[in-house]
Amino acid sequence: MTHALKTYSLTLVHFRLFKLESLLIQALLYCTDVMLKLKNINTYYGKIQALKNVSIHVNDGEIVALIGANGAGKTTVLNSISGITPPDEGKALFRDTSILGLSPDKIVKMGISQVPEGRQIFAPLTVLTNLELGAYHRYRRKNRFSLKEDMDAIFSFFPILKDRKNQIAGTLSGGEQQMLAIGRALMSQPSLLLLDEPSMGLAPIICKDIFSMISNLRNEFSTTILIVEQNAKAALQIADRGYVMETGKVILEEESENLLNNKEVQRAYLGKEKREIWE
Amino acid sequence: MNIWDESYECMPREELEQLQLERLQSTLNRVYKNVKFYRKRFDELNILPEDIRSDKDLSDLPLTTKSDLRDSYPYGMFAVSLREVVRLHSTSGMTGKPTVVGYTRNDLNTWTNLTARILTAGGVTKDDVVQITFAYGMLTGAFGLHYGAEKLGASVIPTSSGHTEKQINIMKDYKTTTLLSTPSYALRIVDTMADMGIDPKSLNLRVGLFGGEPWSENMRKEIEERLYIDATDNYGLSEVLGPGLSGECRFKCGLHIFEDHFIPEIIDPTTGRSLSSGEKGELVITTLTKEAFPMVRFRTGDITSLDFHSCKCGRTSVRMKKVMERADDMLIIKGVSVFPSQVEQVLYEIKGCEPHFQLVVDRKDRMDTLEVLVEVSEGIFFDEMKKQRQLLENIKRSLSRKLGVSVDVKLVEPKSIGMGSKREKRIIDKRVTHSESAIELGSANDH
Numbered sequence: 001m002t003h004a005l006k007t008y009s010l011t012l013v014h015f016r017l018f019k020l021e022s023l024l025i026q027a028l029l030y031c032t033d034v035m036l037k038l039k040n041i042n043t044y045y046g047k048i049q050a051l052k053n054v055s056i057h058v059n060d061g062e063i064v065a066l067i068g069a070n071g072a073g074k075t076t077v078l079n080s081i082s083g084i085t086p087p088d089e090g091k092a093l094f095r096d097t098s099i100l101g102l103s104p105d106k107i108v109k110m111g112i113s114q115v116p117e118g119r120q121i122f123a124p125l126t127v128l129t130n131l132e133l134g135a136y137h138r139y140r141r142k143n144r145f146s147l148k149e150d151m152d153a154i155f156s157f158f159p160i161l162k163d164r165k166n167q168i169a170g171t172l173s174g175g176e177q178q179m180l181a182i183g184r185a186l187m188s189q190p191s192l193l194l195l196d197e198p199s200m201g202l203a204p205i206i207c208k209d210i211f212s213m214i215s216n217l218r219n220e221f222s223t224t225i226l227i228v229e230q231n232a233k234a235a236l237q238i239a240d241r242g243y244v245m246e247t248g249k250v251i252l253e254e255e256s257e258n259l260l261n262n263k264e265v266q267r268a269y270l271g272k273e274k275r276e277i278w279e
Numbered sequence: 280m281n282i283w284d285e286s287y288e289c290m291p292r293e294e295l296e297q298l299q300l301e302r303l304q305s306t307l308n309r310v311y312k313n314v315k316f317y318r319k320r321f322d323e324l325n326i327l328p329e330d331i332r333s334d335k336d337l338s339d340l341p342l343t344t345k346s347d348l349r350d351s352y353p354y355g356m357f358a359v360s361l362r363e364v365v366r367l368h369s370t371s372g373m374t375g376k377p378t379v380v381g382y383t384r385n386d387l388n389t390w391t392n393l394t395a396r397i398l399t400a401g402g403v404t405k406d407d408v409v410q411i412t413f414a415y416g417m418l419t420g421a422f423g424l425h426y427g428a429e430k431l432g433a434s435v436i437p438t439s440s441g442h443t444e445k446q447i448n449i450m451k452d453y454k455t456t457t458l459l460s461t462p463s464y465a466l467r468i469v470d471t472m473a474d475m476g477i478d479p480k481s482l483n484l485r486v487g488l489f490g491g492e493p494w495s496e497n498m499r500k501e502i503e504e505r506l507y508i509d510a511t512d513n514y515g516l517s518e519v520l521g522p523g524l525s526g527e528c529r530f531k532c533g534l535h536i537f538e539d540h541f542i543p544e545i546i547d548p549t550t551g552r553s554l555s556s557g558e559k560g561e562l563v564i565t566t567l568t569k570e571a572f573p574m575v576r577f578r579t580g581d582i583t584s585l586d587f588h589s590c591k592c593g594r595t596s597v598r599m600k601k602v603m604e605r606a607d608d609m610l611i612i613k614g615v616s617v618f619p620s621q622v623e624q625v626l627y628e629i630k631g632c633e634p635h636f637q638l639v640v641d642r643k644d645r646m647d648t649l650e651v652l653v654e655v656s657e658g659i660f661f662d663e664m665k666k667q668r669q670l671l672e673n674i675k676r677s678l679s680r681k682l683g684v685s686v687d688v689k690l691v692e693p694k695s696i697g698m699g700s701k702r703e704k705r706i707i708d709k710r711v712t713h714s715e716s717a718i719e720l721g722s723a724n725d726h
Contacts, residue, residue, distance in 0.1 A: 053329040
């Protein structure tokens with residue numbers, strides 16, 4: 001059913017229909033169930049345990065934020081899902097199928113796509129080639145026409161990329177590179193998008209644009225989003241729910257609104273109330 | 280059939296279990312980091328929060344008792360600093376020291392939503408006029424329900440407790456549709472109405488939610504028939520949250536526990552071993568979302584059993600049986616918990632009386648009464664009247680102050696009360712023999 005919806009929503013993007021209908025899709029997506037489920041994930045870097053019993057879930061159509069200080073293990077969670085640093089223990093289910101131990105390319109084929117920290121675009125290649133590489137795993141099997149359709153959808157979502165499609169990616173600005181990185185991930189037609197620090201190194205005003213684009217992604221491409229951010233406030237403002245991580249563990253699971261209200265979170269991650277702590 | 284928060288109350292069990300695991304693990308990580316008491320307990324048993332990988336592992340963790348809470352009076356069990364606490368409440372204390380419980384803003388938010396769930400389950404809607412006759416004060420009952428009722432959009436009348444005739448006049452004039460009280464107070468209201476010559480039928484009462492003390496099915500029937508309302512039970516305790524832990528839906532087949540916020544367990548009260556859910560035993564609660572005052576495996580002292588079968592109302596949560604008895608010797612008098620050990624302690628401190636005593640609990644005019652029979656030393660018993668009366672007054676004052684309920688005291692001759700320290704001899708609860716619950720209680724006491 002989700003697949004049908006996706007096709008429907010892509011068509012919608014093409015015909016630029018009214019926002020109302022994309023809201024309808026969103027509403028439909030909300031009533032479906034769990035997309036990703038992690039249970040007791042333990043991940044090691046050599047002998048160092050980076051994740052201790054991490055259990056999280058992401059529902060279909062949700063935006064979930066993972067926040068926490070440097071070194072809390074947020075990126076490791078994303079890397080454990082995408083298979084870059086496979087977990088040593090635990091359960092990871094994507095639409096009820098285990099993805100534990102699968103290679104990253106298989107996981108991408110199943111519909112999980114990661115936008116890495118620091119964007120990691122292919123700097124010497126053109127914007128167009130970067131996008132095409134995002135669809136590498138289906139390039140041979142599907143005809144170019146379908147790739148072009150996806151690319152058009154991405155261009156209409158990020159018009160600036162269309163203007164620069166023949167430019168060398170390394171010459172783009174930070175914000176444009178971030179859009180390109182997201183666009184490249186979308187080329188694999190993911191149902192779950194993993195975003196790692198999309199605001200990193202961007203000017204505050206560009207950050208704002210990027211976050212509003214991310215929150216629109218769910219409507220336009222019907223993707224579910226798991227976002228890791230140091231800019232906790234911005235992430236929580238677009239997210240439905242959030243997890244707070246600390247030294248490899250999850251210490252809070254709440255709806256975003258409640259996390260924004262939580263004094264501890266405010267002090268630790270939102271930069272509020274820096275007065276001394278009462279003991 | 281209305282449900283306040285369908286997405287959580289009717290969540291498929293599998294999703295609920297995942298959510299419970301996530302919240303349990305994050306709660307354990309937080310208490311281990313922030314509460315010395317738990318860190319010490321876990322360390323003693325060589326348990327780390329990450330050893331808990333499913334709700335089944337929960338039984339490896341130590342139990343928390345009321346006396347643990349007493350020992351960490353006042354703020355020892357808080358998991359956040361006081362600056363983040365926006366509300367303090369307390370429970371009626373066991374041996375003088377009450378337990379202080381705290382709430383962050385989010386905790387109050389959670390509380391509000393949970394009592395809104397209970398009220399909705401009991402049939403209250405935004406069009407209702409809700410009269411709250413619980414005491415507004417240090418106890419949690421009134422405030423919790425108050426927030427929930429306001430959140431629903433109902434019109435709330437915070438009459439607080441007492442002044443029954445005034446309550447009835449308000450009920451009549453303000454066109455109250457919903458009564459929130461203890462079950463015994465509801466019956467007291469009916470009786471007073473009869474004295475005042477007011478026909479309950481002429482009122483607008485529609486539903487009632489009752490809690491704060493055990494009550495039998497017979498009592499429910501009497502309340503429903505005489506007040507012409509739909510009466511449901513709800514349960515909660517201040518140490519865990521206050522009202523909002525569980526409540527009956529209108530099918531009245533057990534109290535739905537809000538499992539997205541609490542994990543219930545049943546243990547054998549004597550051995551502390553976990554029992555399977557259908558078995559009867561002591562209810563143990565672990566909180567999943569509380570920030571200021573999280574509880575890990577708190578022994579409620581209440582005897583019940585759990586039923587995981589789905590309910591006709593559509594909620595997927597487990598249901599607990601109406602609580603009719605205690606695992607310890609705690610008595611509930613006018614909604615206040617009283618332990619015989621408190622009485623014993625007071626008597627120890629007063630010269631001239633032996634700590635041999637008997638508690639006689641009765642219900643007169645719908646209200647609980649507590650009479651304490653105290654043995655006094657021979658010297659005093661045959662001494663002059665004046666001295667005797669002084670002693671009597673002294674005991675009465677000390678007891679009332681300590682227990683928080685008014686007490687009648689009778690001095691009796693030495694050795695007139697059996698020496699046994701067993702519960703049967705120390706406590707005579709005549710309330711039980713008045714109602715059908717006597718049968719249930721009696722059979723329960725057999726084991």
